[in-house]
């Protein structure tokens with residue numbers, strides 16, 4: 001299994017290889033010294049940030065389309081949060097409120113929520129619709 005990830009520096013754009021089994025403190029960009037952003041929790045974004053946070057991300061990204069009124073979403077959400085916490089530098093978890101981001105929701109043809117879409121290099125690899133056990137979600141995310 002690959003034990004490193006490529007993290008793109010937000011300051012200078014250089015790509016840095018980071019060993020994720022020995023992430024100590026904050027890894028820094030080898031070129032400009034800026035801290036590299038590695039999330040260990042889910043982040044909530046909207047349409048405006050979708051490009052930078054998902055499409056331009058060098059890590060695999062799990063995008064969770066959800067809504068506050070959706071009961072099954074509240075079951076999947078804490079599982080994704082745990083996964084984000086357990087695998088920083090290997091997967092990034094992004095939450096999108098489908099009510100507030102209807103353009104994206106339509107663009108990706110979301111039929112029901114929760115829907116988790118796995119992105120890699122800006123492309124959809126796969127999607128998982130509905131509630132699934134943590135092990136299945138991890139398998140879906142190649143973790």
Ligand SMILES: [Zn+2]
Pocket residue numbers: 009010011012013014029030031032033034
């Ligand atoms: Zn840099």
